[in-house]
Amino acid sequence: xxxxxxxxxxxxxxxxxxxxxxxxxxxxxxxxxxxxxxxxxxxxxxxxxxxxxxxxxxxxxxxxxxxxxxxxxxxxxxxxxxxxxxxxxxxxxxxxxxxxxxxxxxxxxxxxxxxxxxxxxxxxxxxxxxxxxxxxxxxxxxxxxxxxxxxxxxxxxxxxxxxxxxxxxxxxxxxxxxxxxxxxxxxxxxxxxxxxxxxxxxxxxxxxxxxxxxxxxxxxxxxxxxxxxxxxxxxxxxxxxxxxxxxxxxxxxxxxxxxxxxxxxxxxxxxxxxxxxxxxxxxxxxxxxxxxxxxxxxxxxxxxxxxxxxxxxxxxxxxxxxxxxxx
Amino acid sequence: xxxxxxxxxxxxxxxxxxxxxxxxxxxxxxxxxxxxxxxxxxxxxxxxxxxxxxxxxxxxxxxxxxxxxxxxxxxxxxxxxxxxxxxxxxxxxxxxxxxxxxxxxxxxxxxxxxxxxxxxxxxxxxxxxxxxxxxxxxxxxxxxxxxxxxxxxxxxxxxxxxxxxxxxxxxxxxxxxxxxxxxxxxxxxxxxxxxxxxxxxxxxxxxxxxxxxxxxxxxxxxxxxxxxxxxxxxxxxxxxxxxxxxxxxxxxxxxxxxxxxxxxxxxxxxxxxxxxxxxxxxxxxxxxxxxxxxxxxxxxxxxxxxxxxxxxxxxxxxxxxxxxxxxxxxxxxxxxxxxxxxxxxxxxxxxxxxxxxxxxxxxxxxxxxxxxxxx
Numbered sequence: 001x002x003x004x005x006x007x008x009x010x011x012x013x014x015x016x017x018x019x020x021x022x023x024x025x026x027x028x029x030x031x032x033x034x035x036x037x038x039x040x041x042x043x044x045x046x047x048x049x050x051x052x053x054x055x056x057x058x059x060x061x062x063x064x065x066x067x068x069x070x071x072x073x074x075x076x077x078x079x080x081x082x083x084x085x086x087x088x089x090x091x092x093x094x095x096x097x098x099x100x101x102x103x104x105x106x107x108x109x110x111x112x113x114x115x116x117x118x119x120x121x122x123x124x125x126x127x128x129x130x131x132x133x134x135x136x137x138x139x140x141x142x143x144x145x146x147x148x149x150x151x152x153x154x155x156x157x158x159x160x161x162x163x164x165x166x167x168x169x170x171x172x173x174x175x176x177x178x179x180x181x182x183x184x185x186x187x188x189x190x191x192x193x194x195x196x197x198x199x200x201x202x203x204x205x206x207x208x209x210x211x212x213x214x215x216x217x218x219x220x221x222x223x224x225x226x227x228x229x230x231x232x233x234x235x236x237x238x239x240x241x242x243x244x245x246x247x248x249x250x251x252x253x254x255x256x257x258x259x260x261x262x263x264x265x266x267x268x269x270x271x272x273x274x275x276x277x278x279x280x281x282x283x284x285x286x287x288x289x290x291x292x293x294x295x296x297x298x299x300x301x302x303x304x305x306x307x308x309x310x311x312x313x314x315x316x317x318x319x320x321x322x323x324x325x326x327x
Numbered sequence: 328x329x330x331x332x333x334x335x336x337x338x339x340x341x342x343x344x345x346x347x348x349x350x351x352x353x354x355x356x357x358x359x360x361x362x363x364x365x366x367x368x369x370x371x372x373x374x375x376x377x378x379x380x381x382x383x384x385x386x387x388x389x390x391x392x393x394x395x396x397x398x399x400x401x402x403x404x405x406x407x408x409x410x411x412x413x414x415x416x417x418x419x420x421x422x423x424x425x426x427x428x429x430x431x432x433x434x435x436x437x438x439x440x441x442x443x444x445x446x447x448x449x450x451x452x453x454x455x456x457x458x459x460x461x462x463x464x465x466x467x468x469x470x471x472x473x474x475x476x477x478x479x480x481x482x483x484x485x486x487x488x489x490x491x492x493x494x495x496x497x498x499x500x501x502x503x504x505x506x507x508x509x510x511x512x513x514x515x516x517x518x519x520x521x522x523x524x525x526x527x528x529x530x531x532x533x534x535x536x537x538x539x540x541x542x543x544x545x546x547x548x549x550x551x552x553x554x555x556x557x558x559x560x561x562x563x564x565x566x567x568x569x570x571x572x573x574x575x576x577x578x579x580x581x582x583x584x585x586x587x588x589x590x591x592x593x594x595x596x597x598x599x600x601x602x603x604x605x606x607x608x609x610x611x612x613x614x615x616x617x618x619x620x621x622x623x624x625x626x627x628x629x630x631x632x633x634x635x636x637x638x639x640x641x642x643x644x645x646x647x648x649x650x651x652x653x654x655x656x657x658x659x660x661x662x663x664x665x666x667x668x669x670x671x672x673x674x675x676x677x678x679x680x681x682x683x684x685x686x687x688x689x690x691x692x693x694x695x696x697x698x699x700x701x702x
Contacts, residue, residue, distance in 0.1 A: 022511055051510040057543070062495040062536035069499020072484060073434065075506060092492055105477035105485060106468025107697040142698050165700035 003180040009151035010040045010116075010172065013158035014078065016187065018048055021076065024162055027054040027063055028080030028117075037082045038118055038177050064090035064115070068097040071113040076162060081117030084171060085131035090115075098167040099142035114161045116170035119147075120211055120261055121309050123175070127297035130305075132262035134171050134238050138271060145239040146192055147171040147210040151181045153236065156190030164192060171238075173211045195242035197249070201231035203323050205249040207272060208259040209235040212310065216259055219315035228323045238268055246272075247280055254285040255322050259315055264292035289318055289327055358640035360564050361556040364571075365617045365644070368585060373592035374427075374599060378659040384426055384591050385654060385665060388418040388647045389672045391443035394452060395622075397676045398442065398459060402626045406684070407459045411473045414443040416589075416621035419646035420553050421447045423594025424521050424614075427602060434482045434504075434520040436497035439474035440620075441486030444523055448481040452679035462686035469689045470697060490524075491531040494550070497522035498537045501548035501611075519547045519605040521598075527558025529572045538613065542579040545610035549601045552615045553588065559624040560632050573615035581611050588616030589644040592653065 004012070018024045025048075026041055032055035035042035045053040056063040064087070067077040081087040087094065098111050121130040134145055144166055148154040154172065161168040198213065199220060208216045213234045220230045231249050235241060250256055256276060258269040269290040276288050291310045298308055321327045354360035376384065395413040402411050414421065417440075425435060425447035437444040445455050450466050458465025459473055466478045474488040484500055487493030500520040507516035528534055529552060541548050552572050556563045564570050576583025582604070587593040594616055601612035619641035623630030654660040696702050 025506065025510070049510060051506050057536070057539060059532075059536035059540070061492075062498070062533050062540065065492060065495025065533070066499040066502055066537075066540065069436075069484065069496035069501075070503050070506070071499070072496070073500045073503040075503050092489060093495065096489060096492060097487075097496060101477075101485065102700065103697045104467060104471045104475040105479075105697075106465070106470045108467065108477040108479040109485075110700040112700070 002182070004151050004183050005177065006151040006154050006172075006179045007038050007040050007177040009155040009183060010158050011042060011044070013155045014041065014162070015044060015047070017159055017162040018044065018052065023074060024076045024078065025052045025054065025070070026078045026080065027056050027067060029056060029058055029082045031055060031080050036080060041080070060086050060089035061093050064093040065097060067113050068093060068101070068111055071111045072109045076112045078114045078116060078162065081115060083129050084117045084119035084133050085128055087115065087117070087133060088131070088136070091136075094137065094143070094169070095140045099140040102142055110165050111167045112165045113167045114170050115167070116158070116161075117172060118174040118177070119171045120173040120175065121293070121298050121305065124300055124302050124305060125174070126300050130298035132293070134169070135262040135267045137169055138239060138268065142167065143239065144168045144192055144237070145171070146236060147173075147238055148236075149173070149176065149210055149213045149234055151179055152183055153190050153196065155183060156188050157192060157236065160189040160192045163189070168192065171210060175211055176214075190236075193237045193240060193242060195236050195245040196234040197245065198232040198234050199230060201229040201253070203229040203253060203255070204319050205231045205233060205246075205253045205256045206259060206315070206319065207233050207235055207246065207256060209238060209268070210261060212259045212261050215310065215312045216315055218312040219319065222312075222316045223319050226320065228319055230319060241272060241275060243275060243279060246276065250276065250280045251283050254283055256284070256288045257315070257318055257322055258288065258290045259310055260290070260292050261309055262293060263295045264290065265295050267292050286322055286325065286327055289322055291315060291318055358637045359556075359634070360570065361554070361617065361619075362637060362640045365587060365589070368587055368617065371586070371593055372596060373590065374595035376592065376595075376659070381650070381654050381659045382668070384422050384595070385647070385650055385660070386668055386672065387422040387426055387447055388591060388650065389669055390446055390452065390675065391418040391421060392647060393672050393676050394442060394446060394455070394679070397680060399622070399626060401459070401680065407473070408461070409472055410439070411459070411626045412440040412624065413622045413626065414440055414620070416641060416645075417553055417555060417618045418443060419591035419594050420523070420551065420588050420616045420618055423591045424523075424549065424551055424598040427595050427598040428519060428521060431480070431482055433518050434484055434497070434500040436484040436493045436500070436520065436522045437476070437486045438493060438524055438528075439486060439488045441474065441476045445476045445478065445481075445483055445486070448478065448483045450476065450478045450481045450483060452675055453682040454478070456679035456683040457686050460683040460686070461688070462683055463689045464682070464686040468697070491528045491533040494522050494524060494528070494533050494537045497548060498541060498546060501541065501546035502544070504547050505544065517547070517606050519549065519602050521549045521551055523551045523553060525558065526552060526554040526556065526563045526572065527561065527566065529575070530567055538576070538579045538581065538611070541611035542581045545608060547605035547608070548611045549598065549605065550611060550613045552613070553618055554615055555618050555620045557620070557624070557633065559628065571615070573613055576613035581613060583613040583615070586614055586616045588618030589641070589646045589649065591646055591650050
């Protein structure tokens with residue numbers, strides 16, 4: 001069977017869900033005629049028409065708010081952030097309306113909406129297009145946050161997000177759209193709240209998500225040759241964390257390394273570390289270790305950009321030190 | 328006056344220095360430029376109502392007024408907390424628009440000044456008062472409070488506490504209406520949405536963004552501006568380059584109408600025209616209702632800025648008294664009948680307070696309920 005590129009896996013998921021449920025619709029900048037900035041909605045406009053694949057003007061907070069109102073009144077909108085960074089402009093609608101409204105309304109309304117798009121640090125896109133909003137949105141109550149990392153989980157998670165009755169922030173990564181692999185056949189979904197154990201191991205638990213999964217996989221190859229047996233876990237769900245899977249792994253390895261692309265301060269790892277300290281303290285043989293991006297705006301220069309985010313060799317070094325007990 | 332009636336050119340005038348910065352709207356009117364606009368308003372044809380309709384409007388406005396007066400009393404007696412924004416003086420707008428629409432069919436979207444919109448939508452006074460008291464029996468289960476009244480049953484999309492954020496939500500409800508009709512093929516889908524907001528909101532981006540999208544997609548929505556002149560302490564004429572908000576509709580190619588917001592029959596007539604257009608697929612309308620809030624911005628506002636002459640001007644145009652005169656002069660109701668309604672409303676409001684006082688507090692065990700759809 002042919003391999004599928006990640007952006008096409010997402011497209012398949014949206015296409016299948018739109019065919020399955022006529023209330024599912026897409027709205028955002030250039031999602032229609034243009035097919036999406038990363039072609040995730042290519043040709044869906046021809047198939048489903050301009051209302052179901054709605055090209056919006058450049059007005060992030062208003063079309064995001066419109067999705068909230070549409071979801072409150074019976075539709076299941078998918079909002080595309082052309083670049084997730086642009087959704088800083090829709091922070092109020094995502095936080096106050098998507099996240100909090102069900103609660104403040106005392107359960108009057110549900111908001112089955114997906115906000116998806118490319119996040120992460122690309123290649124020399126400059127600071128504004130290289131954001132990791134998952135950290136910024138992490139404190140917002142009432143939203144689920146998911147980060148995909150392979151064509152298989154991208155498709156299965158997208159379908160689950162669309163079917164979920166809660167608002168889901170769905171992070172893709174700008175550098176992963178052209179990953180390809182063979183997809184499972186048929187109509188499958190992946191659980192939104194379950195981490196993926198990518199590789200089982202006994203020495204160290206590495207917790208990561210999104211593109212850093214692939215950096216970790218490179219590191220794991222080197223570590224394997226050195227005799228370090230890593231258990232690699234892709235968090236998938238950034239909110240809530242799958243603490244059951246995380247706790248089970250730490251009970252086995254007693255050592256944990258967190259690898260993330262967001263900045264260190266107020267990052268995903270910061271919260272994860274706090275929870276691990278609270279819940280797994282007695283199982284730890286060493287302090288949890290965190291590898292994060294620098295606390296700076298992502299520089300344009302390629303060398304500086306590489307120094308800003310974590311590289312595979314740093315993961316190898318940290319894992320080696322952790323195994324050797326010198327951390 | 329509607330857009331079609333005007334020949335005034337918004338850009339044709341000569342720019343002149345105008346004294347103090349931000350005070351370009353000069354007026355010699357004793358009660359200021361907002362009052363002068365109302366006096367010079369081109370008189371539209373008011374709605375004609377029969378006895379039954381007239382009494383519905385009267386009852387709704389009196390309920391709004393008496394409910395808010397009771398809120399002030401309860402606030403000062405320490406029964407309700409937080410920021411409480413009362414609607415006194417603006418009743419003709421809520422009643423004039425909402426009672427021209429179809430209850431539990433059309434959709435309504437409000438702001439932080441939302442108690443009376445909720446009542447006009449049909450949310451029982453008991454549920455609104457309970458919410459203000461933070462009780463489990465409140466329309467938002469005590470989780471929302473004064474600025475976050477919601478009722479799915481009565482199609483109240485909510486009270487939105489931040490300026491402008493409700494407008495896109497209302498746009499979404501209007502989008503759903505069109506989507507159901509044109510994408511799902513449901514010919515019966517003809518609901519119209521009314522978005523209420525104030526003059527201060529007309530300076531925020533979402534207002535313009537949503538006018539644009541509503542016009543682009545011909546969405547069935549009424550943008551109802553309750554221009555009460557004051558955004559807390561910011562005079563409308565100091566905040567906006569063209570104080571005539573209704574004229575901004577022209578930039579989007581949609582009808583705009585300037586309405587006497589102190590006359591419920593004028594508001595009703597304008598709303599009926601806009602609803603008719605929206606329901607028949609002709610798209611949105613911008614209604615600017617000239618009105619005034621009798622009280623400060625919220626119950627925490629000492630209300631020291633507004634001139635006495637201005638307050639008196641608007642008090643003399645009280646929308647409830649005006650409708651009462653209309654109903655009696657047209658022999659639609661007697662003064663005694665109206666007084667009887669007043670007493671009934673007082674009893675209803677007293678009952679709401681009694682109910683809310685006796686109602687249970689939300690259970691601490693349900694503190695985290697309603698975060699997720701499944702709970």
